[in-house]
Amino acid sequence: xxxxxxxxxxxxxxxxxxxxLNCSFTDSAIYNLQWFRQDPGKGLTSLLLIQSSQxxxxxxxxxASLDKSSGRSTLYIAASQPGDSATYLCAGENSGGSNYxxxxxxxxxxxxxx
Amino acid sequence: ETxxxxxxxHLIKTRGQQVTxxxxxxxxxxxxxxxxxxxxxGPQFIFQYYREEENGRGNFPPRFSGLxxxxxxxxxxxxxxxxxxxxxxxxxxxxxxxxxSEFFGPGTRLTxx
Numbered sequence: 001x002x003x004x005x006x007x008x009x010x011x012x013x014x015x016x017x018x019x020x021l022n023c024s025f026t027d028s029a030i031y032n033l034q035w036f037r038q039d040p041g042k043g044l045t046s047l048l049l050i051q052s053s054q055x056x057x058x059x060x061x062x063x064a065s066l067d068k069s070s071g072r073s074t075l076y077i078a079a080s081q082p083g084d085s086a087t088y089l090c091a092g093e094n095s096g097g098s099n100y101x102x103x104x105x106x107x108x109x110x111x112x113x114x
Numbered sequence: 115e116t117x118x119x120x121x122x123x124h125l126i127k128t129r130g131q132q133v134t135x136x137x138x139x140x141x142x143x144x145x146x147x148x149x150x151x152x153x154x155x156g157p158q159f160i161f162q163y164y165r166e167e168e169n170g171r172g173n174f175p176p177r178f179s180g181l182x183x184x185x186x187x188x189x190x191x192x193x194x195x196x197x198x199x200x201x202x203x204x205x206x207x208x209x210x211x212x213x214x215s216e217f218f219g220p221g222t223r224l225t226x227x
Binding site: 004032034036042043044045046049089091101102103104105106107 | 157158170204206216220223
């Protein structure tokens with residue numbers, strides 16, 4: 001059974017700082033690893049998806065890495081902005097037989113202060 | 115191309131009642147998954163529908179049931195509501211059931227009193 005843990009649970013940084021969010025998972029047989037953003041009371045926005053054969057993905061100021069052997073992924077945010085304030089969720093996608101399902105961590109609540 | 119939509123946005127029910135939540139998948143997507151997100155928690159997988167058939171289920175009791183229609187839209191039905199069913203219910207669609215990126219709707223906030 002896949003379990004996903006995210007550290008820290010909450011993070012507060014000044015604007016402009018670079019930061020790293022951590023995600024660990026127990027089952028290395030993941031199909032892919034996704035990072036999502038969630039604004040309060042809203043749905044999820046996919047930020048980056050890393051296939052199991054890949055090591056990292058980049059989009060703008062975001063860079064996500066995946067190390068299957070150690071069961072870890074990181075999301076790096078460069079030059080943080082107040083608009084980056086949100087909850088960031090990571091999710092591992094595993095095969096459950098005929099279907100693939102996402103297992104989520106509890107998220108990291110990020111606050112970027114102006 | 116339209117995104118994933120869900121209705122209603124918010125819903126208030128009392129214990130013991132039944133509720134139906136609806137989801138329209140993204141154009142061209144034949145797979146829909148439902149997730150429950152309690153306050154302060156990550157989303158939990160409820161079940162998935164692929165081409166109108168249930169295609170996997172998480173650790174939820176049978177009073178959580180679903181349907182997928184020929185146009186690939188979907189319903190989540192919850193019977194005998196309990197207080198702990200209060201949560202944000204998220205629907206996600208994907209191109210196939212085979213490990214493709216899921217696109218999430220805005221969710222339905224259910225409050226059970």
